[in-house]
Amino acid sequence: MTDTLPRRQVRAAAAGVAVTFGLNGVAVATWFARVPVARDALGLTAGALGLLLLSMSAGAFLAMLTAGEVTHRLGPRRTVCVSAVVVATGLAVAGTGIGAIPSVALTAAGIFVLGYGSGLCDVAMNVEAAEVERALGRTVMPRFHAMWSLGTVAAAGLASLVAWLVLPVTAHLVVVAAVVAGGTLLAARTYSFAGEPEHGTGSGVLAAWREPRTLLIGALVLVLAFTEGTANDWVAVAFVDGYEFDPATGALVFGVFVTTMTFGRIVGTIALDRWGRVPVLVTTMLLAAAGVTLAVLGGSPAVAVAGVALWGLGTALGFPVGMSAAADDAEQAAARVSVVAVIGYTAFLAGPPLVGFLGDHVGVLRGLLVVPLLLLPALAFVPSLRQPAGAVREDVTP
Numbered sequence: 001m002t003d004t005l006p007r008r009q010v011r012a013a014a015a016g017v018a019v020t021f022g023l024n025g026v027a028v029a030t031w032f033a034r035v036p037v038a039r040d041a042l043g044l045t046a047g048a049l050g051l052l053l054l055s056m057s058a059g060a061f062l063a064m065l066t067a068g069e070v071t072h073r074l075g076p077r078r079t080v081c082v083s084a085v086v087v088a089t090g091l092a093v094a095g096t097g098i099g100a101i102p103s104v105a106l107t108a109a110g111i112f113v114l115g116y117g118s119g120l121c122d123v124a125m126n127v128e129a130a131e132v133e134r135a136l137g138r139t140v141m142p143r144f145h146a147m148w149s150l151g152t153v154a155a156a157g158l159a160s161l162v163a164w165l166v167l168p169v170t171a172h173l174v175v176v177a178a179v180v181a182g183g184t185l186l187a188a189r190t191y192s193f194a195g196e197p198e199h200g201t202g203s204g205v206l207a208a209w210r211e212p213r214t215l216l217i218g219a220l221v222l223v224l225a226f227t228e229g230t231a232n233d234w235v236a237v238a239f240v241d242g243y244e245f246d247p248a249t250g251a252l253v254f255g256v257f258v259t260t261m262t263f264g265r266i267v268g269t270i271a272l273d274r275w276g277r278v279p280v281l282v283t284t285m286l287l288a289a290a291g292v293t294l295a296v297l298g299g300s301p302a303v304a305v306a307g308v309a310l311w312g313l314g315t316a317l318g319f320p321v322g323m324s325a326a327a328d329d330a331e332q333a334a335a336r337v338s339v340v341a342v343i344g345y346t347a348f349l350a351g352p353p354l355v356g357f358l359g360d361h362v363g364v365l366r367g368l369l370v371v372p373l374l375l376l377p378a379l380a381f382v383p384s385l386r387q388p389a390g391a392v393r394e395d396v397t398p
Helices: 007-033 035-042 046-074 076-100 104-136 141-165 169-188 212-242 247-275 277-297 301-315 318-326 330-362 370-385
Strands: none
Touching: 007 035, 007 076, 007 104, 007 141, 007 169, 007 212, 007 247, 035 046, 035 076, 035 104, 035 169, 035 212, 035 247, 046 076, 046 104, 046 212, 046 330, 076 104, 076 169, 104 141, 104 318, 104 330, 141 169, 141 247, 141 318, 212 247, 212 277, 212 301, 212 318, 212 330, 212 370, 247 277, 247 301, 277 301, 277 318, 277 370, 318 330, 318 370, 330 370
């Protein structure tokens, strides 16, 4: 149960969580935006690139298997601090493997560490965010995820500028790593909810794996994570290959995706509070399916980019609403968020090699059509997002 805290303290915690989300987005998107450069520098085919991207997904998946227990034992504040150092280390090593010492193995090791740190941070910051949302008594989780998206927008813009200026990729990633580490450590000092480590009690993760609702939410998040992750991994490459964009413009197309996703997360809270999770998620998932189809089959670059914009808008609410639903019960939040995250991050394990395999046979652009083929059947899982009877929100003291 969330303790009653002064509004000033809750606002400070909310600001700290928002910064954490934003900087995590910066770190991850900095890598995603430089994927075309990494492919060219390391001489990788689409299939080989898919296997390289799998390294980051494997790191994130390993983090998800342990993040619930770690967050339970250390508390969100300490977990986020540890993850900040891990993320920065991975990003710096990946930059070295792309530019200073070109090596597939070194790059793979770097993004594995980056994925692990990002995944660990993901669970801890979502647990803290759910507590803030519960204390405020209104939907704010998508806005925290919007900060993650804003971070990706900033990272995509910076990556495009760095590519246009032909600056060293190693220096780019190392500088970003230092900023992410320092900023996250400062932000975590404001955390006020579930901030102390817990000892002597079980985390409840094993029990959460036996809960039908938690598993259904996880299955939905799996598809939604695949929808978002496919854009993160492959949109820039797909437009470079399929529409003959240069790498800088490809990074900007990725920027279009994260920009519209950010917009959707900012305004989506209004729709969620007015109409509820289920109708809003059904609508946005249909938008995402239409957007991907338009991006691939639109014919002209302008129409395809418009499809990417629609794809981003339709993807906006899936992951944050899934995390919020998993954390409906404060006492079981860490365990359930961890389980849902493990299931969801399976998409990041399967996604890169799947799209890479399709890319080797039909081209990366057409390979993206696997996204709507998964989205439409997943609509059957959306009712699991309904808030359980008896779940309440708490207001902070003035």
